[in-house]
Amino acid sequence: MEPNSDVRHVVLQRASEAKVLLSPEALQTLAELPEEKALKALAKCIEASNFIITGELAEEIISSIETIEKTTAGVEVQRTDFKPLNADIASQLEINEELDISGKSRCTGTVEEFVGLFRDRLKRVKGVLKNRMSETPVVPIASVKGFARGRTARIIGMVFKKQVTKNGHVIVELEDEETSVKCLVMKNSPMREKADEIILDEVIAFDGSSAEELFIVKEITWPELPISPVKKTCEDDIAIACISDLHIGSKLFMKDSFVKFISFLNGQGNDNERQIAGKIKYISIAGDLVDGIGVYPNQEKELLTKDIYTQYEILCEYLKMIPEHVEVLVAPGNHDAVRGALPQPRLAREFVKQVEGYKNIHFVSNPCFAKVHGFNHVIFHGSTMYSMINSLPNLRNCHLNPEKVGVEMLRRRLLNPIYGDNVPFAPEKRDYTVLEEVPDIFHFGDIHRNGYTNYRGTMVINGGCWQGKTEYQVKLGHEPTPCQVPVYSLKTQNLQVLNFLGEDKI
Ligand SMILES: [Fe+2]
Numbered sequence: 001m002e003p004n005s006d007v008r009h010v011v012l013q014r015a016s017e018a019k020v021l022l023s024p025e026a027l028q029t030l031a032e033l034p035e036e037k038a039l040k041a042l043a044k045c046i047e048a049s050n051f052i053i054t055g056e057l058a059e060e061i062i063s064s065i066e067t068i069e070k071t072t073a074g075v076e077v078q079r080t081d082f083k084p085l086n087a088d089i090a091s092q093l094e095i096n097e098e099l100d101i102s103g104k105s106r107c108t109g110t111v112e113e114f115v116g117l118f119r120d121r122l123k124r125v126k127g128v129l130k131n132r133m134s135e136t137p138v139v140p141i142a143s144v145k146g147f148a149r150g151r152t153a154r155i156i157g158m159v160f161k162k163q164v165t166k167n168g169h170v171i172v173e174l175e176d177e178e179t180s181v182k183c184l185v186m187k188n189s190p191m192r193e194k195a196d197e198i199i200l201d202e203v204i205a206f207d208g209s210s211a212e213e214l215f216i217v218k219e220i221t222w223p224e225l226p227i228s229p230v231k232k233t234c235e236d237d238i239a240i241a242c243i244s245d246l247h248i249g250s251k252l253f254m255k256d257s258f259v260k261f262i263s264f265l266n267g268q269g270n271d272n273e274r275q276i277a278g279k280i281k282y283i284s285i286a287g288d289l290v291d292g293i294g295v296y297p298n299q300e301k302e303l304l305t306k307d308i309y310t311q312y313e314i315l316c317e318y319l320k321m322i323p324e325h326v327e328v329l330v331a332p333g334n335h336d337a338v339r340g341a342l343p344q345p346r347l348a349r350e351f352v353k354q355v356e357g358y359k360n361i362h363f364v365s366n367p368c369f370a371k372v373h374g375f376n377h378v379i380f381h382g383s384t385m386y387s388m389i390n391s392l393p394n395l396r397n398c399h400l401n402p403e404k405v406g407v408e409m410l411r412r413r414l415l416n417p418i419y420g421d422n423v424p425f426a427p428e429k430r431d432y433t434v435l436e437e438v439p440d441i442f443h444f445g446d447i448h449r450n451g452y453t454n455y456r457g458t459m460v461i462n463g464g465c466w467q468g469k470t471e472y473q474v475k476l477g478h479e480p481t482p483c484q485v486p487v488y489s490l491k492t493q494n495l496q497v498l499n500f501l502g503e504d505k506i
């Protein structure tokens with residue numbers, strides 16, 4: 001296209017006002033655009049460089065603007081005629097800042113820090129286990145070593161080692177703050193099958209008795225959730241929608257379907273849909289907001305844009321379209337631009353500054369602990385699921401039933417039970433992955449497959465995804481269930497799943 005002299009003039013003037021230098025190539029490139037677009041691109045160039053704007057930078061910025069336009073095209077949302085009842089209900093959202101790692105990480109990865117982290121885990125899960133009923137007294141491991149043969153006790157510790165002997169017995173080395181002991185689950189014990197469910201680094205209790213150097217296990221107790229939880233109630237007829245794994249920036253992001261969801265939130269549906277949308281007061285997003293860069297082999301081929309800032313800018317465009325009476329909790333996942341090690345801090349401002357000032361958008365850590373309308377809500381991306389699936393025989397083939405993996409996390413009161421398997425873990429002063437309080441809602445994602453169950457009063461929800469099947473997932477044999485949105489009513493405690501799958505290819 002020929003440069004337009006009027007545009008050229010306006011661009012030069014704006015650059016001089018901002019005291020930046022434009023290279024001849026940059027000026028040429030910008031002057032070829034319509035005026036509005038040229039000024040938008042120039043503003044972004046100035047944001048990126050406050051001294052000299054090169055032709056290369058201008059081209060990069062223009063290509064980013066075009067990707068954003070392409071990915072959000074067709075997203076026209078009118079909010080004016082939709083005034084649901086819940087818009088007037090005051091939100092009750094408390095994010096537990098103490099359990100949010102953002103800005104607090106000081107660890108460097110020393111052995112001492114890891115020892116401290118696991119001591120913290122032991123202390124916290126032990127606190128939960130001590131509340132479990134026991135016929136035998138809880139004693140430190142050191143004391144059972146001096147016990148007379150046959151005297152019974154309960155010991156609590158972390159699983160340091162586990163092995164199955166040639167004869168089919170199970171030996172677990174259990175460790176507490178002071179020492180460790182080898183615990184034997186005999187092949188013919190009624191506990192033998194349960195012993196297969198013991199995984200490394202979890203904290204459990206054994207009832208049993210001493211015999212020489214061994215502790216003979218009679219009973220195994222996990223921290224578990226209480227059998228009769230206190231039932232929460234909510235007067236307001238409101239609901240929370242739990243989604244995850246948007247993967248914006250991927251060619252497989254299901255834009256049309258996501259636009260349908262956003263339009264639904266804005267009341268652009270039939271009467272029934274408007275009624276449901278009107279009840280949604282909270283949206284929880286459990287990570288993998290964007291596809292990121294270099295996360296899995298050959299990912300570049302499946303990316304719409306290799307610029308991470310552009311990926312987040314598209315996310316922000318969508319977040320801006322969510323009605324302002326809906327509180328949105330946004331946690332990161334393993335594809336996001338935060339450290340890979342758990343716990344992950346919230347997204348840095350530089351990536352999401354476009355929604356600054358949007359009071360209903362809350363960026364949170366992974367995991368995130370919040371109270372929504374009095375309900376304990378836990379968000380966890382969930383990348384630790386695979387190590388559990390690989391370790392627990394009762395989870396074999398549970399790629400298709402992620403809710404079962406969620407239940408196993410709840411039973412152990414740990415979101416990241418097995419250390420060093422797959423997901424890096426930062427040795428912070430406390431173990432942020434311990435579930436000391438019982439969640440009312442446990443929302444996770446990562447596996448791209450919806451799954452739900454109510455486990456002892458806790459609603460377990462996997463929020464599925466908004467991305468078609470990647471080549472990598474094809475290789476792993478995963479079966480995603482995109483564009484299905486679970487909406488959980490806090491009043492009735494019923495779960496409804498809405499399908500937004502549009503014209504997109506799965
Ligand atoms: Fe993920």
Ligand SMILES: [Fe+2]
Nearest residue numbers: 245288446447
């Ligand atoms: Fe994902």
